[in-house]
Amino acid sequence: MCKEFKQKVHKVMSSAVVETRGFVRRLVDIESGGWGDEAEALRRISRECRLSFWTLNNIRIGRAKTVTADVRDCVRRALIENCRKQAARLLHEAEVAESMGRDNDAVADVADKIRALAIELEAAQNSEETLK
Numbered sequence: 001m002c003k004e005f006k007q008k009v010h011k012v013m014s015s016a017v018v019e020t021r022g023f024v025r026r027l028v029d030i031e032s033g034g035w036g037d038e039a040e041a042l043r044r045i046s047r048e049c050r051l052s053f054w055t056l057n058n059i060r061i062g063r064a065k066t067v068t069a070d071v072r073d074c075v076r077r078a079l080i081e082n083c084r085k086q087a088a089r090l091l092h093e094a095e096v097a098e099s100m101g102r103d104n105d106a107v108a109d110v111a112d113k114i115r116a117l118a119i120e121l122e123a124a125q126n127s128e129e130t131l132k
Helices: 017-029 038-048 053-061 069-099 105-131
Strands: none
Touching: 017 038, 017 053, 017 069, 038 053, 038 069, 053 069, 069 105
C-alpha cells in the first residue's frame, strides 16, 4: 500500500473536518466491495462529488486540516443520495416479495419503516437543496 494511505492523523481538527471525515468513511464503507476496494470506492465517490480523489483521501485519513463548507455539504449530499438509493432498492425488494406472495407482517412492517426513512431522506435532501 502506498504511503498516502498511511499518514498520521492530526491531533487538532475542526468539527467540520471530523464530521466530513465521518461522512467520507461511511461512504467508502458503503461503496467498497470489501477489503482492498477502498481506493476504487473513493474514486467512484470523488466522481459523484466532483471532488478530487486526493482531497477525499486526505479528509478520510486525517491529513486535511480544514474543510470548507462547500466540500462538507457536497459529501453530505452524496451520503444522503446514497442512502436514498439504498432505501429505494430495499423498498423495491420488499414490494417484489409482497407481489410473489411472500408477504407477511414482518415484510410489511419493514416496508413501512423503509417508506418512513425514505420520507426523512427526501426531507433532508430538500433541506440541502434549499440551503444552496
